[in-house]
Structures are given as structure tokens and as C-alpha cells.
Amino acid sequence: MEAFLSKKRPRRSAATQVIRRQPLPKDLDSNEEDTSTDFKLATLASLHPNVDQAALLDLLISAEGSLDAVTEILFASRGDGSSRKRSATGTGYQSSLAAFRRPGDSQSAKRRALTRKGQTLHLYTPEDILAHTPCSIIHNFLPTQQADNLLKELLEEAPTFESQTFKLFDNVVQSPHTACFYVDGLEEQKRQKTEYLYNGSFLEDIRQITPQMRAVSATVQTAVNEEIAKRIKSHYPDGKKLNYQSPHEWIPNAAFVNCYKGGAESVGYHSDQLTYLGPRAVIGSLSLGVAREFRVRKIVARDDEEHARSKDQRANAEGQVAIHLPHNSLLVMHAEMQEEWKHSIHPTPVIDPHPIAGNKRINVTYRYYRESFHPRYTPRCKCGVATVLRCVQRKKENKGRYMWMCHAGNTPAKEGCSFFQWAEFDDDGEPPWVKKPEYSVDEKTGQN
Numbered sequence: 001m002e003a004f005l006s007k008k009r010p011r012r013s014a015a016t017q018v019i020r021r022q023p024l025p026k027d028l029d030s031n032e033e034d035t036s037t038d039f040k041l042a043t044l045a046s047l048h049p050n051v052d053q054a055a056l057l058d059l060l061i062s063a064e065g066s067l068d069a070v071t072e073i074l075f076a077s078r079g080d081g082s083s084r085k086r087s088a089t090g091t092g093y094q095s096s097l098a099a100f101r102r103p104g105d106s107q108s109a110k111r112r113a114l115t116r117k118g119q120t121l122h123l124y125t126p127e128d129i130l131a132h133t134p135c136s137i138i139h140n141f142l143p144t145q146q147a148d149n150l151l152k153e154l155l156e157e158a159p160t161f162e163s164q165t166f167k168l169f170d171n172v173v174q175s176p177h178t179a180c181f182y183v184d185g186l187e188e189q190k191r192q193k194t195e196y197l198y199n200g201s202f203l204e205d206i207r208q209i210t211p212q213m214r215a216v217s218a219t220v221q222t223a224v225n226e227e228i229a230k231r232i233k234s235h236y237p238d239g240k241k242l243n244y245q246s247p248h249e250w251i252p253n254a255a256f257v258n259c260y261k262g263g264a265e266s267v268g269y270h271s272d273q274l275t276y277l278g279p280r281a282v283i284g285s286l287s288l289g290v291a292r293e294f295r296v297r298k299i300v301a302r303d304d305e306e307h308a309r310s311k312d313q314r315a316n317a318e319g320q321v322a323i324h325l326p327h328n329s330l331l332v333m334h335a336e337m338q339e340e341w342k343h344s345i346h347p348t349p350v351i352d353p354h355p356i357a358g359n360k361r362i363n364v365t366y367r368y369y370r371e372s373f374h375p376r377y378t379p380r381c382k383c384g385v386a387t388v389l390r391c392v393q394r395k396k397e398n399k400g401r402y403m404w405m406c407h408a409g410n411t412p413a414k415e416g417c418s419f420f421q422w423a424e425f426d427d428d429g430e431p432p433w434v435k436k437p438e439y440s441v442d443e444k445t446g447q448n
């Protein structure tokens with residue numbers, strides 16, 4: 001990648017520039033990619049000589065480094081018959097679920113057949129989303145006036161948001177959208193600035209939640225807890241919460257606000273960081289303004305025998321599903337999401353302007369930062385820095401295991417160390433230190 005970056009690249013968009021500044025807490029690195037970005041870009045350039053290199057890099061980022069996926073998108077957009085032609089509308093075409101089912105399929109086979117390489121399954125109804133993704137959605141979530149007021153308030157904040165940074169292969173790159181982190185109250189704002197590390201650095205721009213955000217947060221809390229209870233009952237084995245999932249109430253105490261201006265702004269496939277949320281985290285994500293496609297893809301283990309035979313079979317198994325997120329919808333990402341799926345906001349050539357937001361989409365992801373995952377407790381690496389929590393997603397032998405790792409090297413110009421430690425949790429996802437005498441009763445309740 002360095003070699004590529006040092007080459008002169010005409011018309012390179014700001015969205016793809018490698019930057020050297022404060023990273024935001026995204027976990028967008030493609031952990032286990034082995035082929036260099038230089039090589040991938042050279043391959044793509046030779047396959048698609050008429051496409052600008054900056055556009056190819058953008059596509060490579062949103063396809064999470066997959067050459068196959070980029071080529072598929074480019075052929076599909078040319079409509080040469082190798083794939084289903086892509087829609088020119090902002091929110092995609094309606095696919096009938098029946099088209100993805102085969103007569104006589106068993107229930108599990110039906111689920112496997114739902115997504116196919118080169119095809120995106122578009123889901124609109126809460127029932128379909130609940131049945132085929134690890135998410136649930138509530139349309140028209142807030143009273144109209146409250147949703148509009150929150151949107152207006154955040155549209156005033158958004159022009160001062162900064163581009164996200166994330167790790168792609170060995171480089172910190174800029175995500176093509178802007179965002180800002182909000183917490184509740186002055187004390188928490190101070191704590192966040194000085195105690196919580198993101199990709200090995202402290203965040204500079206942390207803001208206190210706005211009055212509208214605070215009011216909405218209580219409504220989100222009630223709805224998310226109800227959705228969690230419903231999901232446990234209807235989807236999980238024996239109607240019991242997942243192992244490592246917290247049995248306690250979900251309390252939103254932090255939020256990322258994302259802004260996507262125009263259809264080209266997007267975020268590539270990623271899983272959210274679990275470092276301060278703990279395993280099996282739930283996230284409540286409120287969409288305002290322009291409707292966009294939220295795409296989700298199941299992660300399939302690289303050495304999974306069922307899919308090892310061909311790349312195509314693996315791509316089929318991963319597939320992708322587009323969930324349509326209209327104004328004033330609350331999407332709940334359930335406990336199985338971050339460990340087993342990746343998500344993205346897909347770029348689109350056309351959007352339907354929103355009467356208040358114009359070409360912008362505002363998204364608030366409410367999160368629960370758990371006291372037991374405060375960096376004062378989590379393992380430190382040899383650099384003396386609190387480590388990052390990751391889950392093995394692709395290697396079959398350790399799939400689903402958690403690990404603490406050094407992330408100091410994610411700060412540009414800083415070297416990290418090789419620190420690695422398997423992370424242990426009890427059935428409720430609590431780390432071992434909560435049982436130590438030093439861990440006070442107050443902290444167990446999340447109050448300090």
C-alpha cells in the first residue's frame with residue numbers, strides 16, 4: 001500500500017485519502033486479508049481500464065478488500081448479463097423472497113438459499129427483517145414532531161463533524177462520511193477524553209448529548225429492551241439469552257452520530273468494536289432524513305468445510321441483505337450481530353431528497369458502555385496501553401473466541417506490540433475481574 005500511496009494519483013477523492021490524524025473508534029480493518037492492496041488495485045485496474053483508480057479504491061474499501069465483490073459490482077453496473085442489473089433508484093428494487101426459495105426446501109435450506117452471489121436481497125417489512133437478519137426494525141418510531149426536532153438539532157451539529165478514520169490493511173484511511181461521539185454529561189465527557197482509547201488514541205471531539213438526544217434516549221431504551229426480550233423468546237435456543245449476552249437491562253449511555261451527505265457517502269463493511277460494550281452487545285440505531293440501504297452479510301469461516309470447495313459457494317453463503325432504513329426508523333442490532341455479521345451503508349447513485357434534511361441522512365447509534373469494560377480494568381499490553389477486544393470471526397478452529405490485543409500500532413507513526421491474550425467471560429459476559437474484591441459494589445451496578 002505504501003508503494004501505491006507514493007505514486008501520483010490523479011483525481012483522488014478526499015474520501016479515499018490516507019490521513020494522519022486522530023482515529024475514531026471503528027473496527028473496519030480487514031483482519032485477515034493477505035493480499036496487498038497494491039496488488040488488488042493493479043488487478044482491478046487491468047480488468048477495468050476505464051474506471052478511475054480512486055473509484056476502484058472506494059469500491060475495494062466498501063467491498064472490504066474482496067476482488068470478486070468489486071468485479072461483480074462493476075460487471076453488474078454495466079448490465080452485461082453476468083449478474084442481475086442494479087437498480088438506479090436510491091433504495092433499491094423490491095426482491096420477492098419467494099424468488100430466493102426453492103420448493104420443498106427444509107427450513108434451514110431455505111435460509112441458506114436466501115442470498116446468492118451477485119444478488120442482494122432487499123428487505124422492507126419488519127417481519128422479513130426479523131426472520132432473515134440479526135436485526136429488528138420499528139418504523140415511525142418517534143412521534144413525527146420529535147423525530148423532526150431531533151433531525152433539525154443534529155443537522156445543525158453535523159457540519160462540524162469529521163470524517164471517520166479506520167484501518168484498511170496496514171493503513172489508516174478516511175471513511176467517506178462524517179461522525180461524532182456523544183456522551184451524557186460533563187463528567188463522562190472528561191472521562192471519555194482521558195480514559196478511553198480508540199484505535200490506540202484518545203478522541204478529541206467528544207460532545208455532550210443534546211437535549212433532544214437525551215429525551216429520545218429514554219424511548220430508545222424502552223424499545224430496545226422490549227425488542228431484546230422478544231428476540232430471546234422467538235429466536236434463541238430454548239427461548240434463553242445467548243451465552244455471554246448480558247441478562248441486565250440495556251442502558252444507552254453513549255451515541256455515535258453519523259452523517260451521510262449525498263448518495264456517495266457511505267461506510268464500508270465492518271463490525272463494531274466490542275471493547276467497551278462487552279461480548280454479544282446490542283446497539284439501537286435511529287435513522288433520520290434520507291432513506292438509505294443498510295447492508296448486512298454473514299461472516300463465513302474461511303476453513304468451513306461446507307463452503308471450502310469454491311469461492312462462489314462461500315460468497316453464496318455470505319450473500320448480502322439490504323435493509324431499507326427510512327426516516328424515523330429504529331433498527332436494533334441484536335446480540336448475534338457484531339460477532340457473526342458485518343454491516344455497511346451502501347453508496348447509491350440516486351437518493352430521494354428529504355423535506356428537512358435535503359440530501360443528508362443522520363444516524364444515531366445508541367450504545368451501552370459497560371462499567372466492567374472500563375479501560376481501568378481491561379488488560380494492558382506491553383506498551384502500557386489498555387487493549388482492544390476482538391472476536392475470531394473467520395478462522396474456524398477458534399471462531400467465536402474473544403481476545404485482548406494491542407492496538408497502539410493503529411495510531412499513525414506509532415509502533416504497537418505483539419500482546420495477545422484470550423478473553424474469558426462468565427455466561428453473562430462479565431470479565432473475571434468483577435469477582436475480585438477490588439471491584440466495588442457500586443461499579444457492579446454501573447454507578448460510580
Ligand SMILES: O=C(O)CCC(=O)C(=O)O
Nearest residue numbers: 256258272285345363365
Ligand atoms: O449509519 C448507519 O446506519 C450505521 C453506522 C455504523 O455502522 C456505525 O456507526 O458503526
Ligand SMILES: [Fe+2]
Nearest residue numbers: 270271272343
Ligand atoms: Fe457499525
